[in-house]
Amino acid sequence: GNSVTQMEGPVTLSEEAFLTINCTYTATGYPSLFWYVQYPGEGLQLLLKATKADDKGSNKGFEATYRKETTSFHLEKGSVQVSDSAVYFCALSPTRSEETSYGKLTFGQGTILTVHP
Amino acid sequence: DAMVIQNPRYQVTQFGKPVTLSCSQTLNHNVMYWYQQKSSQAPKLLFHYYDKDFNNEADTPDNFQSRRPNTSFCFLDIRSPGLGDAAMYLCATSRTGGRNTIYFGEGSWLTVV
Numbered sequence: 001g002n003s004v005t006q007m008e009g010p011v012t013l014s015e016e017a018f019l020t021i022n023c024t025y026t027a028t029g030y031p032s033l034f035w036y037v038q039y040p041g042e043g044l045q046l047l048l049k050a051t052k053a054d055d056k057g058s059n060k061g062f063e064a065t066y067r068k069e070t071t072s073f074h075l076e077k078g079s080v081q082v083s084d085s086a087v088y089f090c091a092l093s094p095t096r097s098e099e100t101s102y103g104k105l106t107f108g109q110g111t112i113l114t115v116h117p
Numbered sequence: 118d119a120m121v122i123q124n125p126r127y128q129v130t131q132f133g134k135p136v137t138l139s140c141s142q143t144l145n146h147n148v149m150y151w152y153q154q155k156s157s158q159a160p161k162l163l164f165h166y167y168d169k170d171f172n173n174e175a176d177t178p179d180n181f182q183s184r185r186p187n188t189s190f191c192f193l194d195i196r197s198p199g200l201g202d203a204a205m206y207l208c209a210t211s212r213t214g215g216r217n218t219i220y221f222g223e224g225s226w227l228t229v230v
Contacts, residue, residue: 034218043123043207044160044221089159093219103148103211103219107159 002027006090006108013080013115021075021111023064023090031092033057033066033073034105038087047075047088080115087112120144121222123208129228130198138193138225140208149191150219151183152207160207166191167213198229 007022025031032051036044048057053068062077073090090108122141130136140149147168152160164173166185180202182194193206208222 036221041226043121043205043224044209046218046220049218103217104162104165105160105219110157110159 002031002092002094002106004090004092004106004108006088006111008109008111010112010114013113015082015115015117016079017115019075019077019080019084019113021088021090021113023073023075023108025071025073025090025092027071027092027094027106030068031094032103033064034091034093035062035064035073035075036089036091036107038089038110040086044089080113082115082117085113085115119223121208121210121220123206123222123225125225126223127226127228129230130195132199132229133197136195136198136227138195138206138208138227140191140193140222141189142191142208142210142220143189144210144220145188146210146212146220147188148211148213149185150209150211151181151191151193152209152221154205154207154224156204163193195227198227200229203227203229 003026005024034049035047037047038044048059050057050066056065064073064075087110089110091105093103120143124139150165151163154160163177184192205224207224209219211217211219
């Protein structure tokens with residue numbers, strides 16, 4: 001079955017540091033890949049997505065590139081802010097070969113990011 | 118403006134007392150989902166509606182039910198909440214098709230006492 005593995009957290013950084021959160025996946029075919037962010041006490045917000053190999057998703061200074069050869073979708077940001085402190089979830093949605101009428105997300109375990117001033 | 122709205126945001130219920138959580142959407146999406154998220158864990162899909170068709174995940178307990186009276190609204194009913202059902206419940210919506218983005222609401226925190 002499909003699975004997503006994220007780097008273990010928590011991750012603690014100083015403001016303006018470089019961020020990388022690793023994400024690798026196991027799936028057949030060509031899944032869509034997502035990064036969601038969850039701020040304390042809130043629901044999930046879509047941060048960025050990519051639907052095919054070599055696509056780069058980007059939003060709010062965050063980037064991730066869909067690498068089929070390494071089955072990875074690592075999240076990066078050049079300079080983090082205190083306001084980026086949150087839990088980050090990598091997720092995938094079914095592939096074309098098994099595409100269904102709905103998008104069943106498979107989530108990674110989440111990575112807690114804390115940014116200090 | 119919020120597109121997926123959940124009510125209430127916080128709900129306290131007694132052990133065994135039925136509780137209903139509601140979700141409404143302004144996106145006119147035909148797929149609606151309910152996820153359960155326990156502390157420090159990833160969300161877990163309970164079930165989804167594709168239009169009026171209800172689809173239960175194989176491991177969703179019978180204690181959890183859902184209703185979708187129209188496109189905009191969906192309800193989660195917990196018939197006899199146990200202490201283990203304390204969690205955040207997330208409603209989400211999407212257009213048809215696995216590649217479309219799933220949009221989440223703010224979540225409803227359920228406490229069972």
